[in-house]
Amino acid sequence: MEMKSELLVKERQLVAPGDVLARGLEHLPGSGSYRKNTDIRSKLLGLVRLKDRIVGVVPLSGVYVPKPGDGIIATVSDMQSTFWILDINSPYDALLQLGEATAEYIDIAKTDISVYFDIGDVVYVKILNVSRSKNVTLTMNDYRAKKLIGGRLMKVTPSKVPRIIGKEGSMIELIKKYTGCHIVVGQNGIVWLKGSNEALAAKTVLMIEREAHIRGLTDRVTAMLKTEGTPEPEQAQAEEGGA
Amino acid sequence: MGKAGAPEKLIMHGKRLDSRKLDEFRPMEAAIGVIPQSRGSATFSFGDTHAIVGVQGPGPMHPKGLQEPTRTKLRCHYFMAPFATSERGRPGRSRRSTEISMVIGEALSNVIFLEEYPKTALDIFMEILQANASTRCAALNAASMALAEAGIPMKDLISSLSVGKADGQILLDVAGAEDNFGDVDMAVATVGGGDAFVLLQMDGVITLAEFRTMLDMAKHGCAVVHKKQKEALMKHYNSEEVSL
Amino acid sequence: MSNDYMKKLILAGTRADGRALDEFREVVVTKGVIKTAEGSAMVTIGKTKVIAGIKMDAATPYPDTPNEGNLVVDAEFVPFANPEFEAGPPSEHSIALARVVDRGIRECHAIDTEKLVIVPKELVWSVHIDVHTINDDGNLQDAASLAAIAALQDCKIPKYDVEKKQVVKEATAVVSSGKSLPLQDTPVEVTVHKIGNKLFVDPDVEEIEASDARVTIASTENGDLCAMQKGGNGSFTVDELVKAAEIAIEKGRELRERLE
Numbered sequence: 001m002e003m004k005s006e007l008l009v010k011e012r013q014l015v016a017p018g019d020v021l022a023r024g025l026e027h028l029p030g031s032g033s034y035r036k037n038t039d040i041r042s043k044l045l046g047l048v049r050l051k052d053r054i055v056g057v058v059p060l061s062g063v064y065v066p067k068p069g070d071g072i073i074a075t076v077s078d079m080q081s082t083f084w085i086l087d088i089n090s091p092y093d094a095l096l097q098l099g100e101a102t103a104e105y106i107d108i109a110k111t112d113i114s115v116y117f118d119i120g121d122v123v124y125v126k127i128l129n130v131s132r133s134k135n136v137t138l139t140m141n142d143y144r145a146k147k148l149i150g151g152r153l154m155k156v157t158p159s160k161v162p163r164i165i166g167k168e169g170s171m172i173e174l175i176k177k178y179t180g181c182h183i184v185v186g187q188n189g190i191v192w193l194k195g196s197n198e199a200l201a202a203k204t205v206l207m208i209e210r211e212a213h214i215r216g217l218t219d220r221v222t223a224m225l226k227t228e229g230t231p232e233p234e235q236a237q238a239e240e241g242g243a
Numbered sequence: 244m245g246k247a248g249a250p251e252k253l254i255m256h257g258k259r260l261d262s263r264k265l266d267e268f269r270p271m272e273a274a275i276g277v278i279p280q281s282r283g284s285a286t287f288s289f290g291d292t293h294a295i296v297g298v299q300g301p302g303p304m305h306p307k308g309l310q311e312p313t314r315t316k317l318r319c320h321y322f323m324a325p326f327a328t329s330e331r332g333r334p335g336r337s338r339r340s341t342e343i344s345m346v347i348g349e350a351l352s353n354v355i356f357l358e359e360y361p362k363t364a365l366d367i368f369m370e371i372l373q374a375n376a377s378t379r380c381a382a383l384n385a386a387s388m389a390l391a392e393a394g395i396p397m398k399d400l401i402s403s404l405s406v407g408k409a410d411g412q413i414l415l416d417v418a419g420a421e422d423n424f425g426d427v428d429m430a431v432a433t434v435g436g437g438d439a440f441v442l443l444q445m446d447g448v449i450t451l452a453e454f455r456t457m458l459d460m461a462k463h464g465c466a467v468v469h470k471k472q473k474e475a476l477m478k479h480y481n482s483e484e485v486s487l
Numbered sequence: 488m489s490n491d492y493m494k495k496l497i498l499a500g501t502r503a504d505g506r507a508l509d510e511f512r513e514v515v516v517t518k519g520v521i522k523t524a525e526g527s528a529m530v531t532i533g534k535t536k537v538i539a540g541i542k543m544d545a546a547t548p549y550p551d552t553p554n555e556g557n558l559v560v561d562a563e564f565v566p567f568a569n570p571e572f573e574a575g576p577p578s579e580h581s582i583a584l585a586r587v588v589d590r591g592i593r594e595c596h597a598i599d600t601e602k603l604v605i606v607p608k609e610l611v612w613s614v615h616i617d618v619h620t621i622n623d624d625g626n627l628q629d630a631a632s633l634a635a636i637a638a639l640q641d642c643k644i645p646k647y648d649v650e651k652k653q654v655v656k657e658a659t660a661v662v663s664s665g666k667s668l669p670l671q672d673t674p675v676e677v678t679v680h681k682i683g684n685k686l687f688v689d690p691d692v693e694e695i696e697a698s699d700a701r702v703t704i705a706s707t708e709n710g711d712l713c714a715m716q717k718g719g720n721g722s723f724t725v726d727e728l729v730k731a732a733e734i735a736i737e738k739g740r741e742l743r744e745r746l747e
Contacts (some may be wrong), residue, residue, distance in 0.1 A: 002486075006249060014477060014480055016391060016400065016473055016476050017354075017396070017397040017398065017399055017400055017475065018398060018399030018400055018434075018435045020396070032396070034356075036398070036400070037470060039455070041398070041399070042355060043396035043397060043398070044391075044394060044397075045391040045392060045476055046394075060392060060394065060480065061282070061283065061394040062393065062395070063282070063301055063302075064393070064396025065360070068352075089302070091301045091302050091303050091362075091363040092363075092478055093303075093363075114256075133312055133313075133361060133362065134361055135361060159394075191332040202362055221404070243258060307642055338577075338582045338585075338586065339586075340584055341579050341582050341583075342579065342583045342586055344579070345579040345583055346583075346716075346717075346718070347578075348718075349718060349719060349720055352720040353721065353722055354717050398588070430642045430717075433722075434722060438724045438725060439722035439723070439724060440717065440723045440724070440728060441522075441717075441721075441722045442717060443700055443702060443714070443715055443716070443717035443723070443728070444716050444717070445714060445715035445716075445717065446590050446594045446713075446714055447713065448594060448595055448707065448712070448713045449711060449712050450711055450712070450715075451710070451712065451729070451732055451733065451736065454712055454728075454729065454732055455725070455729050458728055458729070459724045459725065462725060
């Protein structure tokens, strides 16, 4: 019997666990999907994402699972003499070694490393490595890495982060324009805001998270910001707040 | 036998005490997103039996010594609220609730990709708010939907129901008097409405032939439940085409 | 490592000790092993050993069965039986085992509980079966159920003093009335395991680790099914369940002969 290869879903189609996404061996499972015999099925309640022959599913909800290379916002929760332990909004804690936090030479016998980062400090940091048993290590060795001072933090569903950032940062720029807020978004679903109208910026982020899957979001967000915000002059496009 | 209070006949002219046909379900209701503080939540009802489920996690597993290095630890907690039955029940765990928690956990372990969250704990809290038979089935149906809402990766949904026998006839979705005074009660669950049974508990006396008939009726019934669960999941996010 | 090896054997239709997939190890039933119990039995299946003891006492009947005696079944996974057993309150496995043994006996009315009334609506006999594991080399469920039924067959009802409202004792020993329990069936439980698409019975402790799923099926003297419980994380198809029931009925007959 001829096995015909068939794609049964469209990009961004809502699917549930067990739904058959494609038949035949021409397509490959991706993140959020698996192969059962010659079918590719969804593992998640989420939206289909197609890329070449790969059929994956992006979840509408779920915890953050750390990946090497992700830029995230983390909070220092503990420290030892040569490293810090950070909360990364995941079931897994992460370690930042002294050597990955600064290029300076530190004499640990004479230095209390809390002068660099203390418990409660918030940082934008990159994930260096995730071992198979989910030991996560971080690094500040990235041009975006810095301490985030002041402002406020919000938690969103990690899979909604791309929508909050927008294509090439367009959504963040839009919010910045009408709220005067600097916004840093971590892949781990933590959002940092600081500026003149933090309340409106937060409200906008929540709206995007809630309605990320409904068409016409950008228009609705723009409409709301125009009504409730004040367009900032170009000076707001200065350095992002930070250390 | 003659238990105290038993009605004379449970089935008359092919209709049951609540006017259902032998292979007819009670009205089923299903919804998700009912507990905002849970990662995922759902309700499921068979007629007057109402179950509500909330999923917490995956989260850090304490004590660390009990962590499983390669997978999440699935912990199921099934309870019946004291006001769920006409006689007040005793709150807290019972031998029955412990056993039900275990068989529900075994059924769900068949489909959850436990290896995706090593060293964590995944807790499923199930409560029966109102009981009229098929309580573990309603709980399992809701748990399956709650896990989907929580973004937990699974091979498929699990669908559950009960079949029974009363006055010599085989019935779908046992309820009320059929549960108390009928001859047989069999709770089952299948994967995605198909042919893989992941839960099976039977009490009562049946022949081998009756067993096969009940299994076939159960299998087709689970497919109907599966459709209901899918509908509830899709409806929550609007089944119109969506965009991310 | 041992798991994969066991799986390979079973999938090839063989076992480490040379048994067939549908073959039990040696089953020995010894009744009357505990003098202080009203009924007792020890069952060994291979190296698995359990003891069931029955204590009877007068009690008030349950509200929905005012003219019937009571049955209670408990199981204890004593830690010396298996290094995995921990001391403390009953684990979910021991609770499930006891409840499944209970249902096998209760659902087919193996005990004619209407004949256990002392004073109608006020006082009835309570039959309390306790099963203790002595050595766990797999298949505790079937051994426990067989021991429970053997103990019921061995059991003698105590003498009861209705005026003093107590069981008659001489020194500290319970005095027997010489009468057996009113038994009307002999349910036997057989647990059928599955690896891949192969069904097998009576696993030892290593085979159990490799098993994907199991279903315990209780059958009566005339071949009807009276209780079932599926366990483990795997699944069964309809055909596999019907086949398992056939195996359970056939093996049940063989085990029943051991009770003689």
